[in-house]
Amino acid sequence: MSTATNEGRGMMGVPAEDGTTSAADRALLPSARPVQLIDPAGRHTHDDRYPLPDGERLLGVYGRLVTGRRINDQANALVRQGRMAVYPSSHGQEACQVAAAVVLDEEDWLFPTYRDTVAVITRGVDPLEVLTLLRGDWHGGYDPYEHRVATQATPLATQLLHAVGVAHAAKLRGEPTVVLAMCGDGATSEGDFHEALNFAAVFHVPVVFFIQNNEFAISVPLSSQTVAPSLAHKAIGYGMPGERVDGNDLAALLSVLGSAVDRARDGGGPSLIEAHTYRMQAHTNADDATRYRSADDVEQWVPRDPLLRMRTYLRDLNLLTDDGERTLSDEAERIAAAIRQGLNTEVDVNPAELFEYVYTEKTSQLREQAEQLREELARGADPAADDAGDAPGAGDQATGDRP
Ligand SMILES: Cc1ncc(C[n+]2csc(CCOP(=O)(O)OP(=O)(O)O)c2C)c(N)n1
Ligand SMILES: [Mg+2]
Numbered sequence: 001m002s003t004a005t006n007e008g009r010g011m012m013g014v015p016a017e018d019g020t021t022s023a024a025d026r027a028l029l030p031s032a033r034p035v036q037l038i039d040p041a042g043r044h045t046h047d048d049r050y051p052l053p054d055g056e057r058l059l060g061v062y063g064r065l066v067t068g069r070r071i072n073d074q075a076n077a078l079v080r081q082g083r084m085a086v087y088p089s090s091h092g093q094e095a096c097q098v099a100a101a102v103v104l105d106e107e108d109w110l111f112p113t114y115r116d117t118v119a120v121i122t123r124g125v126d127p128l129e130v131l132t133l134l135r136g137d138w139h140g141g142y143d144p145y146e147h148r149v150a151t152q153a154t155p156l157a158t159q160l161l162h163a164v165g166v167a168h169a170a171k172l173r174g175e176p177t178v179v180l181a182m183c184g185d186g187a188t189s190e191g192d193f194h195e196a197l198n199f200a201a202v203f204h205v206p207v208v209f210f211i212q213n214n215e216f217a218i219s220v221p222l223s224s225q226t227v228a229p230s231l232a233h234k235a236i237g238y239g240m241p242g243e244r245v246d247g248n249d250l251a252a253l254l255s256v257l258g259s260a261v262d263r264a265r266d267g268g269g270p271s272l273i274e275a276h277t278y279r280m281q282a283h284t285n286a287d288d289a290t291r292y293r294s295a296d297d298v299e300q301w302v303p304r305d306p307l308l309r310m311r312t313y314l315r316d317l318n319l320l321t322d323d324g325e326r327t328l329s330d331e332a333e334r335i336a337a338a339i340r341q342g343l344n345t346e347v348d349v350n351p352a353e354l355f356e357y358v359y360t361e362k363t364s365q366l367r368e369q370a371e372q373l374r375e376e377l378a379r380g381a382d383p384a385a386d387d388a389g390d391a392p393g394a395g396d397q398a399t400g401d402r403p
Contacts, residue, residue, distance in 0.1 A: 029242065030230060030233060034244040034276045035244065041309075042316060044313070047255075051255060055314070058254075062307075065250065065306060065310060067332040069332075070329075070332035070333065072090060072091045074339050075117070085134055086286060087134055090117065092278055093278075093279070095253055096247050097116060097122060101120075103257045110150065111182060112153070113152060113154075123147050128339060159181060164205060167270075171206060178264045179264075180261065181209050184211065184217060185211060185217060189226070197209060197235075197238045200269075201270055205269070207264065209271070209272045211232075211273070212277055214278055219287075232244040240269060242272045243272075246275075246276060247306075249309065257273060260273055
């Protein structure tokens with residue numbers, strides 16, 4: 001492998017003269033504790049390396065948190081009403097969601113997972129286009145190129161490799177693009193995670209890997225996932241810097257992720273950021289979390305809520321007023337109402353499209369299946385077309401109103 005890709009970097013693994021780990025290597029290790037700039041009581045806590053974003057910026061981004069929470073609540077309600085098949089909620093993780101989107105510039109790319117709907121919407125994608133996918137009436141809801149947001153990945157960690165590929169291509173073209181790739185704690189056990197980080201480090205590409213450690217991979221707790229001191233510690237094994245941050249502290253996330261993005265854009269290469277947060281709800285509506293964790297475990301995280309913390313901070317500084325709160329909740333409600341209206345509208349679905357748009361030319365099996373479906377639908381619409389009309393039970397179809 002060419003060493004040219006590593007140009008400008010120090011020699012890794014060379015011990016200091018006294019035989020201890022060199023300062024350059026130690027610099028790759030994350031902070032002893034997750035970086036925090038505002039504590040759960042809403043008070044500013046100082047950090048030498050990461051500046052607190054100014055009040056106006058925090059107020060602006062807080063509005064996105066309020067909207068993010070409302071979207072999570074609305075989507076959960078639509079699942080219960082049968083309007084969406086499934087929704088992996090990011091309730092409690094909204095600070096991570098919002099920060100991941102707003103630290104990027106327009107020319108950057110975001111690579112989200114199934115849980116990162118709020119990040120996708122915060123980046124500018126139409127909420128209805130995002131959620132349509134989970135209704136199951138169209139193949140995918142949005143155009144990835146419009147806002148430079150890749151499709152939400154369900155296979156764990158695959159998006160990390162795609163993200164590295166896009167970043168590598170941007171670097172070869174001399175474009176200033178940074179790629180932010182999201183994954184969960186469970187995804188760090190995948191081979192793809194290793195391959196993505198190794199490739200990114202060796203080729204020194206502008207990627208920020210962002211792990212939302214919400215303590216669970218469905219029912220598997222973090223303690224069964226890894227015995228590493230932290231997920232951020234994994235970075236040094238690839239020769240890139242790792243950092244850990246309080247994932248419920250919007251200010252700290254903006255500062256830590258923002259500096260990783262700046263670093264990548266300035267040619268500093270990839271980095272790995274781990275946000276410590278918590279999955280407040282079940283994995284999805286198809287999961288019963290009470291079977292593997294207690295209500296007490298969840299309760300402990302309630303006072304650490306990311307919205308509560310930022311609200312207290314902004315209210316104490318009089319940056320957020322009653323009027324301001326009303327404006328933010330009205331805006332969130334307007335978006336929720338548009339989602340409700342859109343997902344409650346029946347759509348005219350053409351089942352034949354099931355076979356379109358994957359291959360330029362359909363395979364013989366797909367042609368056969370498409371024909372089978374066409375015949376079945378024709379029989380449903382017109383019982384006279386049913387060539388098995390004499391078969392027992394055929395009379396049941398006489399009304400012709402089968403779905
Ligand atoms: C390659 C692969 N293996 C298994 C699964 C099944 N699966 C879906 S979500 C999930 C848990 C992932 O946990 P984590 O990465 O922590 O993300 P979270 O759901 O907590 O956001 C698993 C195992 C999958 N989608 N892809
Ligand atoms: Mg997880």
